[in-house]
Amino acid sequence: MNLLNRIFGKKTNSPANKLDTVPLEKPSAHLQGHAKHDRNIIVGTAQSTGLERSHNEDALFIMQGNSAGDHSLPSFGLFVVADGMGGHRAGEVASAISVRKVAHRITQETILHLFDGANSSDLPPLQEMVRQALEDANDAVVERVPGGGTTCTAALLLGQQVTIGHVGDSRAYLISEKETKVITRDHSLVERLRELGQLSEEEAANHPQRNVLYRAIGQGANLEVDVASHPIPHNAYMLVCSDGLWGVVPDIEIQRIVLSSETPQVACEKLIQAANAAGGPDNITAILIRFPPL
């Protein structure tokens, strides 16, 4: 029934009268509970050192909040993957510092304000905060881990939009029945050559220098962070992962695993297995977020 007519126009019977006389049926109560559960986002995570590396230089971080009620907070989440590099264990320090710095800035500038019940005007623009967070990580790595670097892909979910800050060649994907799409750009030399038409997709995938990056956290001054906001997909997934996964398991296989697994956690574990089954040449990290239907 048209809401406006209901308010401005004719009056209808108040449904309250009916409730007094009709008992609640058990099946509908069960359905109610199920629907409520399906309204939240569900997250899975998994990590593995892989089969060839001796230690893990990837870092993963998730933080999630749901609320319900009449004046409830919007659901929020922060999902970060960082893949470290550099000799002498600099990689794991760089990636660890980066996720901490990103989490700190986002929590302080954005999430804490939500809890304050502050006016929405007071929140600084999300894209600027995400950019600042990755710049903080860059400054910290430059200062504390000379010669070290890391990729960083951070997704901030707030309400109906997800804002992604990204440097390097870890990836964020949107996965649904209809399509699997990478929504970040690899800052690798090889990807640039592919964009220029100098390499085919296959050549790029097998190129000996496919790991060479032209941008990384820890590179120093003038770091350019890619930031973009996307409306959240419904009844679909977002995957944030390091190249230990996407560089080894084809996109179509990733999609198949994600769509056929019972829960995002199961999917993540299966993705890791698939990467190891393909040789596990690098550290593997995956975060999978399921968005409920509308």
Added chain:
Amino acid sequence: MRRTTRTLGGTSSSEGNLGQLQSGVTLQDRYLILGILGSGGMSSVYKGRDLHFPNVTKLVAVKEMVNMAADPTMYEMVVRNFEREADLLATLSHPAIPRIYDYFTQDDSSFLVMEFIEGKDLEATLRDTEGFLLEDKVINWAIELCDVLAYLHNHQPQPVIFRDMKPSNVMVDKHGHIYLIDFGIARVFQPGQKGTMIGTEGYSPPEQYRGEASPQGDIYALGATLHHLLTKRDPRAEPPFTFTERPIREINPSISVEAETVINGALAYEPRDRYQTADAMKQALLSAAKKTGILASGATATAIKAEPEVEELWSFECEDEIRGTPNVANGVVYVGCYDNNLYALDAKTGDFRWKFATEGGIPTRPAILDNMVFIGSEDSRLYSLSADRGELLWTYYTEGPIRSSAIISEGHLFFGSDDANLHVVNVMSGNRAWKADAAAAIRSTPLTADERVYFGCESGDFYSIDFRGELKWRFKAKRAVTSSPILVDGMIYFGSLDWTFYALDAEGGWQIWRFRMGRPTISSPIYGEGNIYTGCADGHIYAIDARTSNEVWRFETEHQVTGSPIINEDSLYCGSVDGSMYCLDMRSGRLRWKFRTGGPITGTPVIQNNILYFGSNDHRIYALLT
């Protein structure tokens, strides 16, 4: 982990932030630190004075590199790298390379004492110059840079590849002579498992990422530097190796063909296709400079299309300015005029059908539903008229001039008034359903979507209200929001007089991004193919990526753009206070045609059946066949 606190021989520890030296500190009992010139990463550069010359002020530049490597092996390697570079610099002798006077290590820092250059680096010069740099100046710098590169590349016993040519590494002194600074002493070469980055992304040639350093690499970087200097487009903000996508003369038409050709010759993708020596490039530059000296600024002539590629179908003259926007339906164009009348004209021929007189000027856009036309006037009233004859159906009164255009949704008109209320009025009866109170006059067109109303007002407050009149959220810009919002993919977009364009989350009202413009904006945005298009009082029409807030392009008109653009197929149409209606390619921002009128265009055009309708302050309404 080694600690970085230092005690400086004799004097008490006096560090600033991040362990930087404070002014007043003296190193080695000889170099008095006067202040900091710059810092980044692991190094800082200070202005200093050599106290061994007490009778004069001998200025020096003191570069400090702090060794923060934790691992002992790496620590030693860093020290050795510094020493090797210092030794190299000590053997170089060229007017464009600052002289090294001294080198010493103290605690965890190494210091290099060098000739002090009084001047500014090219990155700062670019930043501080309004408009483009002059070609002559840049070419002269380029010639001097080729000279010093040639010197380095021919150095015995080992050629020196600079590897880090970029604007911030070139200083220009007060005589206009260049100096190469920063020989990468602070840069630690880390052959890692993963990407090693040498040089600064953007200026570095493709092969440098494979670890190959050659003279042709420095030549590429010089070409990249010159490209940036002449176009003001920072290559670090673009994907690598894309200079061919931004031809110099396309961005800066005042540059000569000769100069562009030389720079392109340095930017070839393959090293073997570039100038093989810095000397060869220098000769090419000298030759180009000579040529352009003879050619009397031929490059400044820009071809302006005399005739627009558009046909005026008809125009109609009213008795005063047309400041607002027309609307078209059922073969009739309706437009309000400052002569207090609402006009109805035949859309094809411009023949007069009828006019309705109100008691105030009409800056608003008429709303049309079925056979009714609605118009708000500065006489404070909203009128409902029959579309075919202009007969009055009903009148609705507000308590202030109406400068906000009405929209129709769910059988109701939504519009604001200078009485600071949002009015919601039934289209049939003219009775008010409800109204909402705002902090100040509402002059923008409200937006309805998903049972919400969004609108801004003159105090800068922007509201989201539900159809019950209940406030959902409120956002405050720093100055008036006269621009009308649009909603795309869950984001609300609008501009403000506070020089900013905002993108807010439609549900929660928080900012996702904001875009700073050169002046205030009252223009309303429009969305097309991933971009937001809007005008600004700084004279530009902007195209902004809706998801990333990156500027895609901007087009400069000759005066303020206060009206809003519209899109049809792949063309963008927008009027300017300079009196012209512009038609641009929506993807590239390139001008397709422009049509001159006799007065400012402050309203928005409307298009139907490929006919573009708009009013001008020259009292006319125009119909152009596109």
